[in-house]
Amino acid sequence: MTGHAVNQYEETVKHMSSATTGQNAWIRRFHPAPEAYTRLVCLPHAGGSANYYFPVSAELSPSVEVLAIQYPGRGDRLRESGIDTLETLADCIVDALEPWRDLPLALFGHSMGATLAFEVARRLEDDGVPLLALFASGRRAPSRHRPGTVHRYSDDELMAELRRLNGTDSRLLEDNSVLRLFLPAIRSDYKAIETYAHRPGSVVRCPIHALFGDRDTGATLDEVRAWRTHTTSDFELTEFPGGHFYLNEQAPAVIEIVSKYLVRL
Numbered sequence: 315m316t317g318h319a320v321n322q323y324e325e326t327v328k329h330m331s332s333a334t335t336g337q338n339a340w341i342r343r344f345h346p347a348p349e350a351y352t353r354l355v356c357l358p359h360a361g362g363s364a365n366y367y368f369p370v371s372a373e374l375s376p377s378v379e380v381l382a383i384q385y386p387g388r389g390d391r392l393r394e395s396g397i398d399t400l401e402t403l404a405d406c407i408v409d410a411l412e413p414w415r416d417l418p419l420a421l422f423g424h425s426m427g428a429t430l431a432f433e434v435a436r437r438l439e440d441d442g443v444p445l446l447a448l449f450a451s452g453r454r455a456p457s458r459h460r461p462g463t464v465h466r467y468s469d470d471e472l473m474a475e476l477r478r479l480n481g482t483d484s485r486l487l488e489d490n491s492v493l494r495l496f497l498p499a500i501r502s503d504y505k506a507i508e509t510y511a512h513r514p515g516s517v518v519r520c521p522i523h524a525l526f527g528d529r530d531t532g533a534t535l536d537e538v539r540a541w542r543t544h545t546t547s548d549f550e551l552t553e554f555p556g557g558h559f560y561l562n563e564q565a566p567a568v569i570e571i572v573s574k575y576l577v578r579l
Contacts, residue, residue, distance in 0.1 A: 339391055340410035342382040344368050345375035352418045352446060352576055355411065356382045357427030357434070359452070360503035361476055361496075363388045370422075373569045378576055381414060383407055383427075387499020396502025400426075400510045404433035408441070420446040420520075420576055424561060425532075426507040428453035432544065435518045445520035446579045448545070449572060452526055452558055454537030455544055456516070462508035469497055476500070521548040523575060525568060527560030528553050 342364035354374060356367040364382035371380035385403070386394035397403050407430070411419070419438070423431030428450040435448050454460070464475055473494075524541040526533050535553070542549040552571060554564045561568060 338410050339386070339394075340383055340407060341414070342367075342384050344371040344380065344382065347376040347379035349376055350379035350417065351377060352420060353379045353381055353414060354572065354576070355407075355414075355419060355421050355431075355434075356380055357407070357421065357423035357431045358383065358385065359425035359427050360507055361500040362424075362427070365389065366424075367422075369565060370569055370572075373566075374573060378573065379417070381411075383410075385499065385503065387502065388496055392495065396499035398502040398505040398509075400430055400433060400506045403430055403506060404437055407434050408437045411438070415443055418446050419443065420449070420572075420579075422449040422451065422572065423453070424451040425453050425558065426503060427451075429456055429459075429507060429510060432456055432518065435520060436516060439519055445518070447521045447523060447575060448518060449575075450522060450524045450538075450541050451561065451568070452530060452533055454533045455524075455540035455542075456510075456512040457514070457543060458537040458540050459510060459512050462504070464504045464508060469494060472497060472501065472504075517544050517546055519546050521545060521550070521579075523550045523552070523571070525552045525554065525571070527556035527558060527564075529555075529557045530560065532558055 344367075354370075356364075356370060358364065358366050362385075364384040367380060367382040371382065374380055384391060385396070387396035397406070411434075421431040421435055423429070431448055431450065435445055438445060464472065467475065522541050522545040524538050526535075526538045528535075539551060541551075554560045554567065556563055
């Protein structure tokens with residue numbers, strides 16, 4: 315791929331994501347909502363970007379302001395190195411959220427983002443920040459962690475895995491030369507989640523609402539139900555038809571659940 319094509323792609327992504335960027339590189343605020351009563355922090359899956367949550371932000375605004383997290387190594391952070399430990403990612407996100415604690419916060423994470431949201435929630439609560447809820451989507455409970463080897467795949471094997479899951483930006487999947495630009499960061503994501511070590515007994519004090527697809531072999535009903543043991547508060551579970559990225563087809567129903575849940579709280 316030519317340097318011109320790379321720069322053109324970067325400018326396109328930057329235009330999509332940076333117009334409503336917050337105070338730092340980690341936060342994307344696509345729809346500023348000054349009248350919002352709460353903020354929902356959305357954490358992407360491995361290989362995902364903040365733009366995945368653009369439709370969620372559009373639907374929940376203006377009553378809920380969405381802050382989508384942008385990991386390094388993608389979009390307008392393409393030239394940054396990825397971070398390959400979940401603990402470091404969580405620490406960075408907690409620091410980035412410092413200016414946004416003036417409103418009540420809730421967290422939503424899908425796949426890797428769900429486990430990362432749990433670690434962010436623990437840190438925020440340890441800092442004295444009460445949370446409205448943690449929405450854990452498409453992920454088994456932290457205590458049901460399975461070590462993985464995707465981060466050790468060859469480039470071709472990793473690209474095949476991304477296409478199989480169908481959760482990465484379609485513009486990347488269509489062009490191998492573009493996708494290869496993002497593989498180092500995506501590999502870092504996979505290493506972060508696959509080498510994650512849950513600390514036994516760690517819990518959050520906020521309610522947890524777990525959501526998953528009934529055909530997701532990576533997060534079975536029993537594994538998702540185990541999220542119940544990770545909170546001292548209420549727990550709810552919602553099952554949807556679909557696989558790991560059930561969100562792609564079930565977005566309206568998921569957004570409705572999140573909206574009603576936050577309004578109720």
